[in-house]
Amino acid sequence: MRILHTSDWHLGRSFHREGMLSHQAAFVDHLLSVVEQESVDLVLVSGDVYDRALPQVDAVRLASEALARLAASRAKVVLTSGNHDSAHRLGFGSELIDAAGVFIRTDLAGVGTPVVLEDEHGPVAVHGLPYLDPDAVKESWQLTTRSHQAALTEAMARVRTDQERRGGRTVVMAHAFVTGAEPSDSERDISVGGVSMVPASVFAETTYAALGHLHGRQTITESVRYSGSPLAYSFSEERHVKGSWLVDLDASGVAAVEFVEAPVPRRLARLRGDLDTLLTDPTLADHEDSWVQATLTDAVRPVQAMERLRRRFPHTLVLGFESTAAVVGGMALPGDRPRRDRDLVKEFLTELRGSAPESAEAALLDEAVDACCEDPEVDALDSGRGLARETAEAEFAEVLF
Template identity: 45%
Template sequence: MRILHTSDWHIGRTFHGNSTMDALAEVLWALTEQVRRHDVDVVIVAGDVFDSATPAAAAYTLLGDALVSLHDTGARVIVTSGNHDSAARLGFQSRLLRDGIHVLTDPLAIGQPVTVDDAHGPVHFFGIPYLEPAIVRQHWPEGDSAGRQLRTQAQTMAHAMELVRLGMREHEGRSVAIAHCFTAGVDATVGLEREVRQGGLDVVPVSVFDGPDYVALGHIHGRQELSDRVRYAGAPLHYSFGEQHKPRGSWLVDLDADGLASVEWIELPVPRRLVTLTGALDEILAPAMVAEHADDWVCAIYTDAVPQTEPMRRLRESFPFCAMVQHQPAVTTEAGERSYAQRLRTAVTDADRIEAFLEHVRAGNGATDTEAALIRSVLDERVRAEALV
């Protein structure tokens, strides 16, 4: 059986105020073509289908189009909810969806798999929706197998996997688990000195997922290989400049008669590259730099000693897709340099005090000649006004 593992579509998310709907539609069309080209049997979407618990109408339209297109390839589609989704909104139409599209959002159905047969027999897919301990612990008031109340994500996910393993014992054959959480290679669900969190979720030990032939995870936006059989696919789009160097794609997973046979990374196209340009503003605006990055999403970090006038306007004249600008002066204060308080102690006149302030906030750069003339004019006018009182 061939499975495509994707996650974290975040339909409806904006990128620095810009819609990502068209770009995501382009990428999901490419993903659908990959499903068709590689003869994929099952497509897994491991949570965070939407970016919001209350998505706009256009987000539902894009999801519907994507699911229908994937289904038309002949593949089965299995979707679970993530921490950004509203499980109720995502799952309310699940009974009405055509055969072959499964939306799994019910915590009480974790041990009940979606079963897909191939030449070697059944493969059971266990979908674990995002589990917020404070909300879902009501379903399991008895707690975990040791009688502990489910207070953390790690405890709750461990209990969910116990239900999965129970379902595996009741349904013979190969198995795949789908979950949305932050997983790391720690050894135990209890005994941590402090709660460790990532993106609002506390750490779930990778050992929690022992058992299934493959575990398809969502929540982390970059691909991660925690073991041969436990992986994150990441998001299909770059949703922040911090992700710009992370590849976009999905995992192509093959199961044979004995379980996991192979896993291959399949790249997705990037509709518009993300770049971070660092240097003096004039260097960033140099013709060669503009020619190379005019069509990219740009984060400009300019290192001039003093803030420049209207940097975003100037940048967008050359980089239409400049989304972010930051001022990070290259000159840093040395340990032996005078503090602001020390500068003020030696300031005698108001002009000296203004100069001390400018040096403090502009990395040692005081007033320019033009600024000094303006400061003197304002101070002289104040003296004349006081003399008339």
């Protein structure tokens, strides 16, 4: 049996406000192409089909189209819900859809009951485990501990009971954080009480474990793997190679594993340096068509930095500043004489960009501050309003310090 293991489609997700639906549709095209070209018998989608419990209409339409095309292909499909999905919504009509060879598994009551498929070597039991929220399963499964490990351990006990009764090869799909794996910035935290990980040993005696949740492809053991997401969803995934695992099962278990790379709509680049260097360095020409996250190190914050960056890197999405200038100013501590509004604004600007405002800028700031005061001729520190402010600042500083 030839299996294509994928997960974490996150249909409907954007990338720093860039719509990804067309790129996700291109991945579906790629997936169908791999199914036909590689003679895939079974497609596994290990959770997070959607990016949210209430997906947008276009995302639902794409999911429907993808499943219809897979149902018409040569392959069977087993799909499970992840922590981003609504199990009830994703699982709607699953009993009817089973007849089309697309098996959607989102119900806790079905844990331990596999989809059984046949090849020339006999049956393969595919246990599609939905995302196991410890809060949801603790009471219904009467667990003594509220944790991901307890939930998955109980689920795998049910799988092993079926395995002992049925015999043969067993494939398990799970949406979890397995010890030894490396997360990225784009996964939602599923920790409970600070604990989210489960040991890989829970999948002992499983022929193959197709994992979802983490967005980077990873090999925990030869038979326990993450496919990762088909697209990058954070700049921390800059060096990820996206795609799906192609797994061959023979009579005894996993015979071969190959990674099939997915199309890359646009590469990612994280650039760091002063603005002039980023705009002139010839070695950065390769990133001019990339999605860019730039961190500027200029001592003085450049004017119109994003606009200037986008002239060379038109797909710059994130801009940060890491000034090398010493920090000046700071909040007044209890006992310090509070500063006038004009001084506070100028100190804030100086701290923000690393240099004091020029005389024309200072005059404009003074004018703006005065326009916000009831009487621009009154020094706030000599009025009742100023005394109130002094008291409030002292109280606020006590809270902080």
